[in-house]
Each structure stands twice: as C-alpha cells, then as structure tokens.
Amino acid sequence: MSAEDVAERIRSMEIRGAAEIARRAAQALKEEAESYSGDDLKELRSRMEKSRDVLLASRPTAISLWNGVQYVFKDTSKVSTAEEYRTKVSENADRFINRSKSALKTIGRLGANRIQDGDKVVTHCNSKAAIAVMAEAWAQGKRFEVFATESRPWRQGVLTANDLAELGIPVTIIIDSAVRFIMKDMDKVFVGADTIASNGALINKIGTSQVALAAHEARVPFTVCAETFKFSPRTIYGELVKIEERDSTEIVKLGEVPPQVKVFNPVFDATPPEYIDSIVTEIGVIPPYAAYNIIIKELGQEFIFYED
Secondary structure: OOHHHHHHHHHOOOOOOHHHHHHHHHHHHHHHHHHOOOOOHHHHHHHHHHHHHHHHHHOOOOHHHHHHHHHHOOOHHHOOOHHHHHHHHHHHHHHHHHHHHHHHHHHHHHHHOOOOOOOEEEEOOOOHHHHHHHHHHHHOOOOOEEEEEOOOOOOHHHHHHHHHHHOOOOEEEEOHHHHHHHHOOOOEEEEOOOEEOOOOOEEEEOOHHHHHHHHHHHOOOEEEEOOHHHEOHHHHHOOOOOOOEOOHHHOOOOOOOOOOOOOOOEOEEEEOHHHOOEEEEOOEEEOHHHHHHHHHHHHOOOOOOOOO
C-alpha cells in the first residue's frame, strides 16, 4: 500500500489508534523504498521525503506517527548508495514495528499489577495499551469489571466494549457525560495516550481531561498506558502540540442546524500532569514528571527536527 493510500486511510479514520497509525506508516515507507528499483540516491531520497510529508500531514497531532516516521529515516543521511538507503529504511521500519508490538505485552504485564480482584475500572476511547493491561490482569485470574465511555463522536468505546467482551471481561458502556456520576464508585482509571509532552501532560482523545478531573476529585488513581514512542521530543524545544479539529458533520448532519450555527469538533484535549498518578511504559512505570528523561534516553535529540 502506497504512502498516499495509507495517509488517506488515516485521515478517514479507517486506520486508527496511535500505535497502529505509526506501524502502518512505517510499513508504507518500507514498501515505498523497496519499490524503487533505480540506483539514483538523490531521486530515492526525494521520493521518500515526499511520502514522509504526505504521511505526517494525515494526522499532524499524532506524535507516534511522527516518531515512527522519523525512526524509519534514522541514519539514512550517512548512506552513500540507493541500495544502502533501501536497506537502512527497511531495517529501521522492521525494528520500529517489532518494538511497537512487543511493547504492548510488557505494558500489559506491568500495568496488570495495578488491578486487583473486585476492582471497578474506567477506560476512555479505544486504547490497545489500556486493553492490554486489562487483558493481562484477567488472564492472571483477577476478576473485575470495566466501565467504558462511549467516546463521542466516533464512539470508539463500542470497539473497546467488544474487545473486552471477547475476553470475557464484564463491561458496561456509559455516555461520556456520566463519568463524574459513576466515579465515586470506581477504583481505577486506565487510558491510553496520543501524545505525552516533555512536562508530563497527556494529549489524548477529547474527554480524557474530564475523566481525569473526575478521578482527581474522587481520589481514584488515574493511570496512562503508553509506549515510549508516544512521548514528544518536539515539546522539549517549546513546540506546542496541535489539537486537530475534524469536520462538523461528525457532530451534526448537513441541514440539521441552520448555517449560522458553528460546530467545534476537537479530537483531543490536554490533561495536566498533576491529575496523572503514573504512566505505564514498556521500560517501566514512571511518574508523569519523568517524561523529559524518557524522551532524552529513549528517543534522543538526533531527529527532533527535520528539513521541511
């Protein structure tokens, strides 16, 4: 599948989930490089950079996509032939995809330690990492129930409910605005992440911050489950995370309201670090304020910027 095809499927939400988006982009770049049979390194670089830009433009707020794409290009500036370039891109893409997949298993194992028998757990949207934690806890024999928000407007909570139900985990779907109503009776909150900034702030599906606020008020531990490639090295240098706004037709149908009525449809919101108890990653459970150290140690500074 070409980079253009993958980018379009990301834009249309056919490909969704931060980790899946990053993996599919890395695979598309690998296939793009391998499809070039010439020996002109300059031409190959140009083609790959155009594909890179197309993919990055498909979800400008997804740091996992940005990190994955940048990782694919790691050390390619040092090669001297088209064949070496193809090999490096292919190796980088495979390494990123494999690490991404294995990270979920580790996150599941570490996060499962935080779930106990009889717990009532809240989750928001459809996070593979958060589901991995609950799946592992259930596999260990712990018995608990989950309350999944509907997660408007795309209703990803329905996907989460189906995933959990397949595992045999008792799950109840609630409307997003019922979070505060039920929180006083909950024991844990587990959510995923789209982006984690260098100060520990969480950028995630719209509504996450109100879940965190309700949990903070009710003194319910709020845990984020995230692979390290969701940490944003760009925020170290002061770049703000862009909050994507999607089409109004996801909220209201054409003709449902008069033209003068405006519709605001942000995809994500920001949860401050003081509302986050911990972040479960594949390298351990950390406090949100350790995000800066994770970025430097795991992602480094060598590909924080690229030439536009």
